[in-house]
Amino acid sequence: MQQGGVASPFPPTRRPPANGTLGQSANDWEQRYRRAVITSDTLATALVVLSIGNFFGARDAANWHEKWGILTFGTELLVLATLTVSRAWAPAVLGQGAEEFRRLGRALFTAAVVLALGGIALTSRNIKLWIFVAIPAIGLTTMTARYLLRLRLHRQRKEGHCLRPVLAAGSPATVRDLITRTRKFPHLGWRVDAVCTTDGPRLDGEELDGVPVVGQLADVAGHVRRDRYRVVAVTPDPHWSPDRLQRLAWNLEGSDAEMVVAPVLMEVAGPRLHVDAVLGIPLLRVSMPTFTGGRRAVKGVVDRLGSALLIVLFAPLMLLVGLLVLADSRGGAFYRQRRVGKDGREFTILKFRTMVAGADRARAELADLNEGAGLLFKLRRDPRVTRVGAVLRRYSIDELPQLFNVLTGSMSLVGPRPPLPEESAAYGPDIRRRLLVKPGLTGLWQISGRSDLPWEEAVRLDLRYVEDWSLALDTVILWKTLRAVLYGQGAY
Structure with missing residues (x-):
C-alpha cells in the first residue's frame, strides 16, 4: 500500500478467498509492526544513553572508555534485555490496551533496580544519573514512539487494514453482538470474517450481519486450519461444554490461531480477573472491587x-x-x-x-x-x-x-x-x-x-x-x- 509515494510498514489485510492465505497476510503486518516497535525502542534507548554519556562523559574524558563507555553501552544492553524478558515485544500486546505500556514500564523498573544493585556493588558515584535521569528519559522516549506507531496503526485499522481475521463461534445473538462491537471499535484490530453456529448455514451463502456462516460449531477447527484465521472467538452457547472447549483447544494446537473465550461476566475485566488451578480444574476467580486501601x-x-x-x-x-x-x-x-x-x-x-x-x-x-x-x-x-x-x-x-x-x-x-x-x-x-x-x-x-x-x-x-x-x-x-x-x- 502506498501513502504519498512511500510504502507503508503496515500492509493491508483484506478478505481473500478461502485458499489458506488469510492468516499469512495477517502474520505479515504483525511481524512488520513488531519489527517497527523493536527498532523504535532500540533507537530511542540508544539516543538517550548516548546523549547522556556524551554530554556528561565529555567532562571526564580521561575516564570515558573506563567508566562512561561501560555505563552507556551497559545501560543500552540492560534495557533491551529487560524488554525481552518482560515480553514487552509480544505481538499479542502490541498496538492495543494498557498492557503494552504496563510491560514496558515493568521492564524499565527492572532495569533501574539492576542498575541500582550494580552501582552499589561497584560503588559508582554516577549510577544515580542513570537511574533517575536516563531510565525515566528512556521511558518517556520509548512510550512516545510507541504511541505514535499505535496512532498510525489505528488509522490503518479504521481504513480496514491491519486487522486480525476472526472466526466467531457461538449462538447467533452473541456472535452478532461481537460483530457489532468489532465494527464499532476497529482500532482493537479484530475483523469477523466467518461465523460458525450450532445449526450452521441453512442455505448456501447465508450471512449473519453481512458475515458468511461457514459451518457448525463442530467444524471450527477444520475451518481454522484450512483458512488460517488468526483468532477463534468462542461466544456463549449451550453447545460449549467444558469437554468440547478442551477438545477444540487441542484441535487448534499447531495452528497460528489464538483461542479467545468470552466469559459470562462480560463487564468484569482487568485486574479483578484471575485464572487459578484448583484441584486440577481451571477456575476464573473474580476478586472484589477495591474501594479502600x-x-x-x-x-x-x-x-x-x-x-x-x-x-x-x-x-x-x-x-x-x-x-x-x-x-x-x-x-x-x-x-x-x-x-x-x-x-x-x-x-x-x-x-x-x-x-x-x-x-x-x-x-x-x-x-x-x-x-x-x-x-x-x-x-x-x-x-x-x-x-x-x-x-x-x-x-x-x-x-x-x-x-x-x-x-x-x-x-x-x-x-x-x-x-x-x-x-x-x-x-x-x-x-x-x-x-x-x-x-x-x-x-x-x-x-x-x-x-x-x-x-x-x-x-x-x-x-x-x-x-x-x-x-x-x-x-x-x-x-x-x-x-x-x-x-x-x-x-x-
Missing part, C-alpha cells in the same frame, strides 16, 4: 498533587476565561450547582458560566426539546448558551474550575460523571453503584462520546469503571482525555 490512597495523593499542579499551570488561562465570560454577558464568571458525590453526599460543583443568567429557570420551558439520553437534559443548540460559553463547552474549558473540587476532595481527576440530585434520586439499585467512588473530572464516559452516547451505554461505562478501577486505567483515561477534548465529540 493502598491503591486508593495513592489515587488520593495523585488527585491532590495533580489538581494543584494543573491549577498553577492553567491559572493564566482561567483568569482570561473568567474575564471573557464577564465581558460576554451579565452574571458572574462561575456557575455553582449541587451534585451528588461518593456515598450520596452532595457537594457544590464549580464551572465557568456558559449560559445566560437565570438559565435554570428557563429549563422547564425547553423540556419538550430535550435531546439528552435517559435522565440527562441536553440540547445541541441550547438558546441559553452564550457565544463564549459555546466555545468553552466545545473544548471542555468550562470544567477547569472543577480542579478546585478535586483539590478539596469532593471529586477525583478520574471517575464517573457527577450526577444531579434529581438524577440520583431516580437511580435504581444497580446504577447507584456509581456512587461508591468519587465522581471524576474525566472518565470513560467523557472519552467515549459523552452526550452522544445512549443512556444505557453511559451507565455501563460508569459501572465498568467502578468495577474494574485501577491506576493503569486512570492513566489511560487521562491520556485519552486530551484527544477527546481536542475533537470535542459529544460536547455541547
